[in-house]
Amino acid sequence: MKILEASQLADLDSYSCKEQNISSWELMERAAGLAYEEIKTRLNSATQQIKVLAGPGNNGGDGLAIAYFLAQDGWDVDVFLVNFTSSRSPDNQKNLVRLKNQAKSNIRELTEDSELPEFTSEDLVIDAIFGVGLNRSMPEFVQKLARKHNGSASQCICIDVPSGMYLDQSPGEDEAVFQSDLILTFQTPKLPFYLPDYSGVVGEVKIIDIGLSQKRLSEISSELNLVDLSLAKKLYRPRPRFSHKGTYGHAVLIGGSELMLGSVILSSKSCMHSGVGKTSVLMPSRGHSALIQHLPEAMLVENASEDFISDQDLGFNADAIGIGIGIGTSEAALSALGAWLEKADCPLVIDADALNLIAEHITLKDKKRLRTLDGQVPKKSILTPHPGELRRLVGSWKDDFEKLNLIKDFSKQFDVIVLAKDAYSLCVYQDQVFVNSTGNSGMATAGSGDVLTGLLTGLLAQGYSSLNAAVLGMFLHGLAGDLAAEEMSEESLTASDIIRYFGDSFSKLKA
Numbered sequence: 001m002k003i004l005e006a007s008q009l010a011d012l013d014s015y016s017c018k019e020q021n022i023s024s025w026e027l028m029e030r031a032a033g034l035a036y037e038e039i040k041t042r043l044n045s046a047t048q049q050i051k052v053l054a055g056p057g058n059n060g061g062d063g064l065a066i067a068y069f070l071a072q073d074g075w076d077v078d079v080f081l082v083n084f085t086s087s088r089s090p091d092n093q094k095n096l097v098r099l100k101n102q103a104k105s106n107i108r109e110l111t112e113d114s115e116l117p118e119f120t121s122e123d124l125v126i127d128a129i130f131g132v133g134l135n136r137s138m139p140e141f142v143q144k145l146a147r148k149h150n151g152s153a154s155q156c157i158c159i160d161v162p163s164g165m166y167l168d169q170s171p172g173e174d175e176a177v178f179q180s181d182l183i184l185t186f187q188t189p190k191l192p193f194y195l196p197d198y199s200g201v202v203g204e205v206k207i208i209d210i211g212l213s214q215k216r217l218s219e220i221s222s223e224l225n226l227v228d229l230s231l232a233k234k235l236y237r238p239r240p241r242f243s244h245k246g247t248y249g250h251a252v253l254i255g256g257s258e259l260m261l262g263s264v265i266l267s268s269k270s271c272m273h274s275g276v277g278k279t280s281v282l283m284p285s286r287g288h289s290a291l292i293q294h295l296p297e298a299m300l301v302e303n304a305s306e307d308f309i310s311d312q313d314l315g316f317n318a319d320a321i322g323i324g325i326g327i328g329t330s331e332a333a334l335s336a337l338g339a340w341l342e343k344a345d346c347p348l349v350i351d352a353d354a355l356n357l358i359a360e361h362i363t364l365k366d367k368k369r370l371r372t373l374d375g376q377v378p379k380k381s382i383l384t385p386h387p388g389e390l391r392r393l394v395g396s397w398k399d400d401f402e403k404l405n406l407i408k409d410f411s412k413q414f415d416v417i418v419l420a421k422d423a424y425s426l427c428v429y430q431d432q433v434f435v436n437s438t439g440n441s442g443m444a445t446a447g448s449g450d451v452l453t454g455l456l457t458g459l460l461a462q463g464y465s466s467l468n469a470a471v472l473g474m475f476l477h478g479l480a481g482d483l484a485a486e487e488m489s490e491e492s493l494t495a496s497d498i499i500r501y502f503g504d505s506f507s508k509l510k511a
């Protein structure tokens with residue numbers, strides 16, 4: 001699903017009005033009507049107090065229409081006109097006149113000189129002060145209102161976006177944003193819903209299809225996408241009936257060190273469950289018998305060292321290699337990693353300590369091998385850093401938007417795909433950004449990343465392009481975690497459980 005910027009949304013709005021031969025007011029009426037239908041299902045008792053906060057723009061226009069529908073259906077509504085300017089958008093003005101003529105709700109004006117209303121646990125607040133038009137700090141009294149609301153026990157439904165949220169920047173340290181329980185957003189998801197900087201204000205998100213032009217939507221080029229089931233289905237390649245294990249590639253997992261042998265076993269198991277033809281494992285030899293016990297389907301590559309990975313020749317051509325899981329940061333691991341980066345002639349999935357070693361040696365100019373990623377890591381490899389590893393790779397950022405730009409620059413500089421793991425992971429290739437919609441906090445558990453690496457390596461080996469493997473793998477991994485958590489709760493979820501739900505996860509792609 002495309003994620004659009006404010007200017008693209010405005011273009012889509014006006015195009016849709018022309019295409020459907022409707023006025024902007026009729027579109028607003030449709031959007032507000034659909035939002036009202038959703039709000040109605042959430043109203044819990046006749047005694048609920050509804051407070052609509054309406055700004056003077058089109059977001060406020062939505063709010064005034066919703067207030068009208070609520071009052072029409074007999075709900076008790078207090079409307080606060082948040083008047084930080086004396087002008088009003090024409091559609092807002094039209095809705096205000098209609099609301100006044102209806103004479104069923106209490107309408108009060110709020111300006112910077114007004115006493116601000118109280119909010120109690122009985123209140124349902126509908127926030128329609130600013131939508132996607134916010135382009136500078138909210139006026140001080142509106143911020144005070146937001147802080148007062150956020151400090152109360154009232155419920156809040158935000159229309160389109162929480163007021164105070166920007167689509168293209170994080171809020172300043174002192175800037176208030178309305179905390180939402182529910183966001184009813186129109187037509188397309190908005191990027192900040194998925195970024196940690198806004199995590200404190202984003203509740204449940206419901207995307208309302210308001211019937212904007214599908215033709216225009218498909219024409220608008222968007223480098224930002226939310227990865228949902230329909231996008232994942234497009235990436236998935238069904239298996240041909242006439243096929244054999246050679247059809248699905250040979251993956252190699254290289255990982256483990258003296259005390260971290262389980263990680264590579266987990267990763268290999270995940271790879272084997274990804275649909276791959278064969279999985280070979282290069283790991284410290286003290287782990288060999290454990291691997292065969294846990295995963296008899298895997299094949300072992302001889303390894304000279306008991307405790308560290310080596311650069312032992314494979315003796316066959318690998319279709320994809322996953323490297324780094326549990327290797328540690330010893331000299332032995334560094335030297336083996338350097339050798340693998342140099343000799344691998346297939347794309348790699350690079351994770352964990354391999355990322356730390358790379359990050360460390362990007363800047364150490366005197367070291368020969370890992371001096372820089374450029375020309376060393378095969379192009380189109382997938383790097384899967386968690387936030388700490390990411391910081392080591394790309395440097396620090398002041399907010400999520402700067403982080404995104406740093407990742408894009410890094411991806412362009414080294415021609416690699418960066419899958420930045422987070423609550424909503426971001427998969428970035430050059431200027432293209434894919435935001436994952438699956439996953440849950442139960443997956444913040446040891447081994448979860450190892451499972452992802454195995455899955456991505458398996459998909460790569462099957463012939464998915466690097467970007468498609470990364471995007472599809474990210475989605476499937478999160479979906480398996482969601483399905484597992486549904487059955488067993490987020491708390492008790494382990495990384496092995498995620499693998500057990502790969503099957504159900506793949507089935508969703510075929511449904």
Ligand SMILES: NC(=O)C1=CN([C@@H]2O[C@H](COP(=O)(O)OP(=O)(O)OC[C@H]3O[C@@H](n4cnc5c(N)ncnc54)[C@H](O)[C@@H]3O)[C@@H](O)[C@H]2O)[C@H](O)CC1
Nearest residue numbers: 028031057058059130131132133134135136137138160186
């Ligand atoms: N996307 C859709 O399909 C539809 C969206 N609708 C709603 O319209 C708003 C966007 O409305 P817009 O009038 O463009 O912007 P806002 O209401 O968010 O803001 C009003 C106005 O205020 C000015 N402004 C911006 N920042 C500040 C500031 N800090 N202080 C003072 N003034 C400010 C700026 O000029 C804005 O234009 C969208 O979110 C939806 O809710 C339609 O109803 C239907 C279709």
Ligand SMILES: [K+]
Nearest residue numbers: 127130161163
């Ligand atoms: K709003």
